Amino acid sequence: AAKTRHLKWEVEYMHWFPDGREGVVIGINGQFPGPTIRARAGDTIHLNLTNKLHTEGVVIHWHGIRQIGTPWADGTASISQCAINPGETFVYRFKVDRAGTYFYHGHYGMQRSSGLYGSLIVDVAEGEKERLKYDGEFNILVSDWWHKGSREQEVDLSSKPMRWIGEPQTLLINGRGQFNCSLAAHFSNSSAAPCKLRGNEQYAPYILKVHPNKTYRLRIASSTALAALNLAIGHHKMVVVEADGNYVAPFSVENMDIYSGESYSVLFTTDQDPSSNYWISVSVRGREPHTPQALTLLNYHPTSPSRLPTSPPPVPPRWDDYGYSKAFSKNILTAPGSPPPPSKHDRRIVLLNTQNYIDGYTKWSINNVSLVLPTTPYLGSIKYGLANAFDAKSPPDRFPHDYDVMRPAANQNSTYGNGVYMLEFNSTVDVILQNANALKENVSEIHPWHLHGHDFWVIGYGEGKFSSEKDESRLNLKNPPYRNTAVIFPYGWTALRFVADNPGVWAFHCHIEPHLHLGMGVVFAEGAHLIDTIPNEALGCGLTGKMLMKNNNNNNGHN
Numbered sequence: 001a002a003k004t005r006h007l008k009w010e011v012e013y014m015h016w017f018p019d020g021r022e023g024v025v026i027g028i029n030g031q032f033p034g035p036t037i038r039a040r041a042g043d044t045i046h047l048n049l050t051n052k053l054h055t056e057g058v059v060i061h062w063h064g065i066r067q068i069g070t071p072w073a074d075g076t077a078s079i080s081q082c083a084i085n086p087g088e089t090f091v092y093r094f095k096v097d098r099a100g101t102y103f104y105h106g107h108y109g110m111q112r113s114s115g116l117y118g119s120l121i122v123d124v125a126e127g128e129k130e131r132l133k134y135d136g137e138f139n140i141l142v143s144d145w146w147h148k149g150s151r152e153q154e155v156d157l158s159s160k161p162m163r164w165i166g167e168p169q170t171l172l173i174n175g176r177g178q179f180n181c182s183l184a185a186h187f188s189n190s191s192a193a194p195c196k197l198r199g200n201e202q203y204a205p206y207i208l209k210v211h212p213n214k215t216y217r218l219r220i221a222s223s224t225a226l227a228a229l230n231l232a233i234g235h236h237k238m239v240v241v242e243a244d245g246n247y248v249a250p251f252s253v254e255n256m257d258i259y260s261g262e263s264y265s266v267l268f269t270t271d272q273d274p275s276s277n278y279w280i281s282v283s284v285r286g287r288e289p290h291t292p293q294a295l296t297l298l299n300y301h302p303t304s305p306s307r308l309p310t311s312p313p314p315v316p317p318r319w320d321d322y323g324y325s326k327a328f329s330k331n332i333l334t335a336p337g338s339p340p341p342p343s344k345h346d347r348r349i350v351l352l353n354t355q356n357y358i359d360g361y362t363k364w365s366i367n368n369v370s371l372v373l374p375t376t377p378y379l380g381s382i383k384y385g386l387a388n389a390f391d392a393k394s395p396p397d398r399f400p401h402d403y404d405v406m407r408p409a410a411n412q413n414s415t416y417g418n419g420v421y422m423l424e425f426n427s428t429v430d431v432i433l434q435n436a437n438a439l440k441e442n443v444s445e446i447h448p449w450h451l452h453g454h455d456f457w458v459i460g461y462g463e464g465k466f467s468s469e470k471d472e473s474r475l476n477l478k479n480p481p482y483r484n485t486a487v488i489f490p491y492g493w494t495a496l497r498f499v500a501d502n503p504g505v506w507a508f509h510c511h512i513e514p515h516l517h518l519g520m521g522v523v524f525a526e527g528a529h530l531i532d533t534i535p536n537e538a539l540g541c542g543l544t545g546k547m548l549m550k551n552n553n554n555n556n557g558h559n
């Protein structure tokens with residue numbers, strides 16, 4: 001039977017050594033990364049979250065959980081709730097309705113970059129049988145780490161001219177990385193010293209201990225602020241079986257790309273010489289790497305975990321080999337038997353992704369609108385029909401047809417906005433994410449887009465500008481993958497389809513945290529009349545805060 005799992009969390013800043021150097025992380029209950037939540041499909045999570053950050057708000061987003069019937073528990077500041085003030089407690093109560101590999105993270109300012117994240121694993125419901133067959137499992141959450149704190153990063157990004165955060169110093173596997181030393185020092189010609197670790201350091205690698213001739217499930221999720229990654233297990237093939245909580249048609253790879261906001265499961269078999277250990281490596285993709293590969297070990301029983309592999313770590317594909325990345329993404333198809341998407345869309349929204357200026361500040365914009373979140377959470381202002389809480393005018397459904405996506409814009413200025421795409425309840429919506437040239441000539445970057453409240457089908461990828469005449473007939477409506485995060489490649493487009501069947505207000509945004517901070521997102525809303533009573537604790541700010549105060553006074557008057 002389904003259970004309610006009661007959790008009590010305190011979120012606070014802590015001194016920590018994520019990569020061997022002392023820094024400040026946002027921890028939960030004294031842990032970094034935060035505790036892993038493990039539940040079964042159908043369970044309810046009842047989580048009391050107390051903000052002990054002293055001087056700033058906090059919220060937590062349960063990434064991949066659709067929050068059906070509980071949109072106020074989605075954990076997006078200014079969208080689903082007011083940020084939880086220092087000292088206050090908020091109850092996140094929601095159902096985990098589907099087995100899969102998920103994670104959670106801060107969704108206020110750049111707190112994810114400060115390490116506010118952890119894993120959320122949902123097993124199949126009690127009495128149900130997991131369809132994947134394996135003897136054991138591991139879970140890794142990958143992230144990137146800067147020595148500069150996220151508060152300073154926020155100031156840098158919002159300065160004129162913008163100070164870009166640059167590449168991370170270290171990649172972390174389950175919150176552990178090595179900056180001052182390298183596990184593979186004896187193979188590299190760099191100056192990194194060999195790591196001398198006892199194993200109990202905060203930055204000692206998380207080692208995967210395996211027995212020979214078994215099959216393991218490796219769960220992987222990426223909560224990076226910036227980096228796109230490639231993961232490999234030296235000398236072992238991996239079979240990709242799950243993406244973002246959905247089974248996919250299994251396929252075998254030597255290494256795999258993983259973008260921020262994505263999660264996967266792979267199966268691997270320990271069929272190599274058990275007297276050796278093997279590298280697990282995580283490397284930067286899609287941006288010129290200035291960050292060393294993250295390494296840990298696959299440790300075969302009974303070999304000592306201190307024995308280093310005899311060959312060098314896996315060599316990732318070249319960072320700018322986009323053909324390689326596209327081939328991997330296009331290989332991901334839904335598992336046979338999964339329902340296909342609706343064959344037709346009711347509305348198509350084309351979203352142009354550009355880097356812009358507003359008054360000399362660098363921004364990211366969607367159809368020339370750079371998102372600035374309002375002071376009243378949309379969920380409350382939409383449910384209660386409060387006027388002037390956000391731009392009443394809908395943001396544009398398309399961009400000028402003569403816009404040249406291959407070149408810097410003729411006019412690089414854009415505007416701020418916080419309008420909402422109001423979706424008809426139960427309608428089928430297509431989104432074409434259209435990439436373009438950034439501010440500088442010959443620059444176009446990868447952006448992983450994440451949708452809250454839904455999964456979408458990834459029905460196509462293409463080069464250049466999307467054209468309905470040319471590209472419509474090539475969309476995959478037969479077996480597209482169903483997921484919550486999808487990338488757009490440089491100078492290309494990605495087509496998504498979803499059904500707007502979840503009453504609430506939902507963020508849809510680039511999962512690169514500095515890009516979201518600079519405005520790279522939009523807001524969808526649907527089924528406002530079906531939104532159930534929102535807990536008051538989610539509404540105590542802005543116009544909804546005033547509304548509650550007024551109601552309170554009126555009630556007092558009657559007593």
Ligand SMILES: O=C1O[C@H]([C@@H](O)CO)C(O)=C1O
Pocket residue numbers: 164355438445515
């Ligand atoms: O938003 C970004 O800004 C920098 C660069 O365009 C300006 O320094 C970068 O690489 C981004 O992704």
